[in-house]
Amino acid sequence: MAKATAAGLDEAQANGLAEMWEDGEDRLGPASARRLLVAAVDAFAARGYHGTSTRDIADRAGLSPAGVYVHFASKEDLFFRITLLGHERTLHNAVTAVQSVGEAGPARRLHAVIEAQTTWQARHHTTARVVEYDLPCLSPEHYEQVAAIRRKITALVRGILNEGVRAGVFDVPDVDGMTLALLSMVTDVARWYPSNGRQSPEQLGTLYADLALRMAAPHSSDS
Amino acid sequence: MAKATAAGLDEAQANGLAEMWEDGEDRLGPASARRLLVAAVDAFAARGYHGTSTRDIADRAGLSPAGVYVHFASKEDLFFRITLLGHERTLHNAVTAVQSVGEAGPARRLHAVIEAQTTWQARHHTTARVVEYDLPCLSPEHYEQVAAIRRKITALVRGILNEGVRAGVFDVPDVDGMTLALLSMVTDVARWYPSNGRQSPEQLGTLYADLALRMAAPHSSDS
DNA sequence: CACCAGTGTAAGCAAGCGCTTAGCTCGGCG
DNA sequence: CGCCGAGCTAAGCGCTTGCTTACACTGGTG
Numbered sequence: 001m002a003k004a005t006a007a008g009l010d011e012a013q014a015n016g017l018a019e020m021w022e023d024g025e026d027r028l029g030p031a032s033a034r035r036l037l038v039a040a041v042d043a044f045a046a047r048g049y050h051g052t053s054t055r056d057i058a059d060r061a062g063l064s065p066a067g068v069y070v071h072f073a074s075k076e077d078l079f080f081r082i083t084l085l086g087h088e089r090t091l092h093n094a095v096t097a098v099q100s101v102g103e104a105g106p107a108r109r110l111h112a113v114i115e116a117q118t119t120w121q122a123r124h125h126t127t128a129r130v131v132e133y134d135l136p137c138l139s140p141e142h143y144e145q146v147a148a149i150r151r152k153i154t155a156l157v158r159g160i161l162n163e164g165v166r167a168g169v170f171d172v173p174d175v176d177g178m179t180l181a182l183l184s185m186v187t188d189v190a191r192w193y194p195s196n197g198r199q200s201p202e203q204l205g206t207l208y209a210d211l212a213l214r215m216a217a218p219h220s221s222d223s
Numbered sequence: 224m225a226k227a228t229a230a231g232l233d234e235a236q237a238n239g240l241a242e243m244w245e246d247g248e249d250r251l252g253p254a255s256a257r258r259l260l261v262a263a264v265d266a267f268a269a270r271g272y273h274g275t276s277t278r279d280i281a282d283r284a285g286l287s288p289a290g291v292y293v294h295f296a297s298k299e300d301l302f303f304r305i306t307l308l309g310h311e312r313t314l315h316n317a318v319t320a321v322q323s324v325g326e327a328g329p330a331r332r333l334h335a336v337i338e339a340q341t342t343w344q345a346r347h348h349t350t351a352r353v354v355e356y357d358l359p360c361l362s363p364e365h366y367e368q369v370a371a372i373r374r375k376i377t378a379l380v381r382g383i384l385n386e387g388v389r390a391g392v393f394d395v396p397d398v399d400g401m402t403l404a405l406l407s408m409v410t411d412v413a414r415w416y417p418s419n420g421r422q423s424p425e426q427l428g429t430l431y432a433d434l435a436l437r438m439a440a441p442h443s444s445d446s
Numbered sequence: 447c448a449c450c451a452g453t454g455t456a457a458g459c460a461a462g463c464g465c466t467t468a469g470c471t472c473g474g475c476g
Numbered sequence: 477c478g479c480c481g482a483g484c485t486a487a488g489c490g491c492t493t494g495c496t497t498a499c500a501c502t503g504g505t506g
Contacts, residue, residue: 047359048271048272048274050270053463054463055462064484065465065486066465071483075464133414136269136270173433177430178430181431184410185404185411191407192403197400211404217437253453255453276492287455289455290455292495293453
């Protein structure tokens, strides 16, 4: 078995994990750096930040333990790059989804963003798990950078809800609370997918988006 | 400072964490064993299973490193007891909530269970974090025991939804999917509470229970 | 008294940790 | 050719890990 296809990496490729970490040509650096990123995502997702050793990661990437430090300053640096890139792409996914429906009104926008984010979490559940659940392992400065992106995602959803309430097409007593609930629903997909049920990412996206609309819609039991 | 109030334990008590781990008299064993449990919950919640050392735990409980092994066979054993007890109490919380509304109909039952579980996750967010997010650290046998309890909780919620659909008071196209979404919403509270917003556990419980009813209720846009 | 089970500690073992160092190989360029 | 920087490794440093061992103290029971 050649180095480039060392233990675990084939699996990662079958996963669609590798393609998530491909890049225009190589802003991510040489091939080994990209292999390390993919290997690290896989390992972190399986055993968590503290449960993963740098030797684990190096092995999966087909490098010696010291090989990691040719491309990354530290284990935390490697983790940070994954987390930051993952968040940037998640935000981009959300923004793109909202833009793609144009000025179609709050309901369509809400549906689009929830669908896109849910599908994303399911399709990239390995990456999403790393990105969502080990944030406290980041240094305070790095954490803050990532938190800023998270706030943008939250603001995007909250903005759509507020817009809908203002336009009278949503009935949402507690916009902040519902924003939290929606993001929880979506985020949590990364924790369990694909173990419960056999839905495709797209089916799940549609389902959750429909549920979001039900939560926001004016309902008959208004009194 | 006396042993019984070693570093971290005072905080845990102010938390309401300790009271969660009190017991009839002492099915949990001697006082030191209970202190170890509380200390371990606190440490696991803060840094995860792999990020917590047995020396951490012993320190917080005011014991020497070896003191842990007087009461627990291993770090995993300690973690398992926490996880199992936590799950048993969560299940009990859900069942009690449903029973407390008697034969009040699916809507009232759904509201009761979501409210109770959400409130629980918020009030015991430290324990809940340990119990929900490090399950893969359990041995396969222990994991299966805990998974069995989780399936009961899932079945409880799904049962209420099915009941409501049969009775014609709910309109739920995908019962399994909505069950998953509801439990995600509830579970995820442990991840962020209390950092976002200043809601009390009870307020959050009411909010989420109301959202659950909106998701299940027949709605005007039926065609 | 002797004895013992229960509870605790001091010391330390083997293994694993993140990371560094010194040195190798190799392609490109003068 | 000689030289250089990039990529990589073998070896290993200092430290921490989960856990064990050998021993000490205590209160209750014969």
